[in-house]
Amino acid sequence: MRALLSAVVVTELGMAILKPGKELLPLFSGRVLIDYAPEYMIEWPSGALPPARQSLGDDPALAPFFANEKVIQAAGGFNGLDAWLMRKPIDCQWPHSDYHHNELVTTRFHSGSIRLCWHCDNKLRDHHTEQLSNMAKANVVAWIIDTARVALRFNDSHILTLPELCWWATTMELVEALPEGMARRALDMPRITIPSVSRESHIVPELPATSIIQEKVKPVLKLKVDPESPATLMRRPKRIRLEKPKYLQWVKTQPCEGCGSPADDPHHLIGWGQGGMGTKAHDLLSIPLCRICHTELHNDPVKFEQKHGSQPAMIIRILDRACALGVLA
Structure with missing residues (x-):
């Protein structure tokens, strides 16, 4: 829980008085960190702050990673996405309707899922427009980032960084799903710039960033032992x-x-x-x-x-x- 509050300073007593309201009082049950509000919060009203906005979701270079089937499966699959949407305190995500029913469902699209009310679900269930697809993709991105944040034991005020996302991918054995540009930035390697006119002698070969990460991560072979496999019970089993x-x-x-x-x-x-x-x-x-x-x-x-x-x-x-x-x- 975070809050943005204005303090009343009593200079003579060396005290500052805060008025958090009843709903924010649990914030003061222990020690509280006090810091200056950043510039982008100056105009915000006092009260509870929403979870941190994850800027990684706006990076187009990471789109292939979030759309990778292995990454989606590692995060919990589309069933995990549906459960995540149902837990989130969000209303119907379709803004182009004058009426919204109070009951909410998750509607599956090929690229993800969207949280809709019953009324909008009946209208949009068989539609496949670019806007719906983009909304579903945005939900997938937000869900994967949130899953990685939770797995790394960060609270909802933490803004996930690119190296942290790459570390989550490494722990989930998703190194092969990292795009080259994403891996280069995580390793702080310079961007590749190819001039319009250059000589072959000026080309300096280097290892791809994904290969460097793959080299650092030792593949582990997981062996499964089954002393009573079906083939052991056959008289002339076919060797595998x-x-x-x-x-x-x-x-x-x-x-x-x-x-x-x-x-x-x-x-x-x-x-x-x-x-x-x-x-x-x-x-x-x-x-x-x-x-x-x-x-x-x-x-x-x-x-x-x-x-x-x-x-x-x-x-x-x-x-x-x-x-x-x-x-x-």
């Missing part, structure tokens, strides 16, 4: 290949097991009863190799293992490192 793309991404970040150079590929075990025509070993049975060592191994596996050691020994080292670092948990 275990695929873990995030683990392969981590394997590629490790040094080459052959020469120690930066790896280029996650090599899947061949030979040793694994691999073959149209088949591939499980993703857990992979080794980081540079392009040269990878080619050398496929050209002559026996010669490669005589020179660098056996593939199973390399896999054991990689699995041990992954478990020790918490990548396999």
